[in-house]
Amino acid sequence: MYDLPDYLAMVEDRQRTSAYLAAIRATLRPGDHVLELGTGFGYFAVHAALAGAAHVWAVEPNDAIALGPALAARHGVADRITFLQRRGDQVELPRRADVLLEDLRGVSPLMGRRAAALADAHARLLAPDARVIALRDHLMVAPCMAPEGARERPIDTPADMLAAPPSELDLSAVRARATAAWRRVRASALHPLADAGCWATWELRQALPTDLRGSTECVVRNAGEMAGIGAWFDADLAGGARISSGPTSPATVYDAAWFPLAQPVAVQPGDRVTIRMRATHDGGEYVWSWEVECRPQSGAASAVQRGTDLGTRLLSPERRARRAATAVPARDTAVDLHAAMLARVDGRRSLAEIAAALRRDAPTRFAEERDALAFVSREIARIAEGAEG
Numbered sequence: 001m002y003d004l005p006d007y008l009a010m011v012e013d014r015q016r017t018s019a020y021l022a023a024i025r026a027t028l029r030p031g032d033h034v035l036e037l038g039t040g041f042g043y044f045a046v047h048a049a050l051a052g053a054a055h056v057w058a059v060e061p062n063d064a065i066a067l068g069p070a071l072a073a074r075h076g077v078a079d080r081i082t083f084l085q086r087r088g089d090q091v092e093l094p095r096r097a098d099v100l101l102e103d104l105r106g107v108s109p110l111m112g113r114r115a116a117a118l119a120d121a122h123a124r125l126l127a128p129d130a131r132v133i134a135l136r137d138h139l140m141v142a143p144c145m146a147p148e149g150a151r152e153r154p155i156d157t158p159a160d161m162l163a164a165p166p167s168e169l170d171l172s173a174v175r176a177r178a179t180a181a182w183r184r185v186r187a188s189a190l191h192p193l194a195d196a197g198c199w200a201t202w203e204l205r206q207a208l209p210t211d212l213r214g215s216t217e218c219v220v221r222n223a224g225e226m227a228g229i230g231a232w233f234d235a236d237l238a239g240g241a242r243i244s245s246g247p248t249s250p251a252t253v254y255d256a257a258w259f260p261l262a263q264p265v266a267v268q269p270g271d272r273v274t275i276r277m278r279a280t281h282d283g284g285e286y287v288w289s290w291e292v293e294c295r296p297q298s299g300a301a302s303a304v305q306r307g308t309d310l311g312t313r314l315l316s317p318e319r320r321a322r323r324a325a326t327a328v329p330a331r332d333t334a335v336d337l338h339a340a341m342l343a344r345v346d347g348r349r350s351l352a353e354i355a356a357a358l359r360r361d362a363p364t365r366f367a368e369e370r371d372a373l374a375f376v377s378r379e380i381a382r383i384a385e386g387a388e389g
């Protein structure tokens with residue numbers, strides 16, 4: 001969940017914002033109707049209106065959207081932007097849009113429900129020949145040396161904070177899990193040993209497989225210890241405008257990802273490294289698997305190492321089982337409480353009335369009237385706003 005400083009950092013990211021504004025100028029035609037998915041506080045929506053859009057529907061579940069109308073009014077385009085505080089799949093439009101403007105990426109272009117959000121927008125909200133910003137994301141990887149400290153501790157934790165362990169507890173099992181997970185790093189912390197390769201390209205107007213696999217082969221340029229894979233994206237927005245979140249470009253708000261290997265491998269110039277990546281969507285987030293095969297130029301035996309974040313995402317076996325397609329949810333007190341609450345949502349009762357009725361049903365669950373009201377307003381808002389989990 002982003003806060004306002006995050007949104008400010010996004011628009012102040014010079015590489016990202018300049019490329020998006022260039023793409024908007026290259027793509028928009030006067031009179032276009034534009035849909036922006038994930039508008040934040042409306043920065044790109046206002047630019048789309050200034051570039052001549054007849055109307056912009058600016059969609060965003062986050063409260064940052066509350067600042068959009070004032071920004072639009074300040075720039076004289078308030079009458080051409082409709083701000084809708086909800087997720088894209090909860091929106092109905094009076095006509096299909098001619099242009100989609102979207103950046104639902106995070107560290108990776110493969111984030112949560114982005115693919116579902118784009119598929120839904122194309123199916124219901126966009127004209128069949130709609131122009132899109134962005135066009136495609138290239139998923140890039142390179143064998144890299146360890147970012148500083150990456151093997152012992154989460155990156156970016158100041159070393160002096162960890163200097164003296166305050167107890168003798170054996171943390172090796174916790175540490176093994178924590179250091180095996182992929183994680184976010186500054187792109188500048190990645191030290192590639194070879195030119196990067198592209199393991200998959202997502203044409204953003206096309207559906208993405210829920211099980212995405214790909215590979216690329218790199219030839220090592222610099223001798224060093226390969227400790228993992230650095231990953232980032234190169235995006236073609238539109239009209240030739242591009243973004244790269246990789247280590248040879250100016251820093252971006254996206255940062256980059258680090259996929260560690262269990263054992264570093266010494267590599268020499270000319271060695272060939274095949275990187276195989278797999279991202280499987282489990283309905284919530286992506287489960288990542290990675291494999292590195294190193295074939296030394298010397299003719300020595302090749303070495304293969306694999307990693308996965310399946311065991312490191314702290315999803316307990318019980319939680320995982322509960323989310324499986326074959327799981328059969330049981331009625332329990334939590335389900336009954338939600339069912340009783342939803343049964344009272346009829347377009348007439350207020351939250352306070354629903355809460356009072358619920359407290360009569362379950363007097364031991366809510367000690368005070370205000371506890372019941374807090375529960376009802378939170379749960380109903382969560383459903384209405386489409387918040388996850």
Ligand SMILES: C[S@@+](CC[C@H](N)C(=O)[O-])C[C@H]1O[C@@H](n2cnc3c(N)ncnc32)[C@H](O)[C@@H]1O
Binds near residue numbers: 044117
């Ligand atoms: C990377 S931010 C971009 C914000 C803004 N476009 C900007 O450039 O300043 C992505 C935004 O998409 C929103 N978002 C995520 N899923 C969404 C969905 N399904 N529909 C609409 N917005 C969504 C998030 O809340 C977040 O604010």
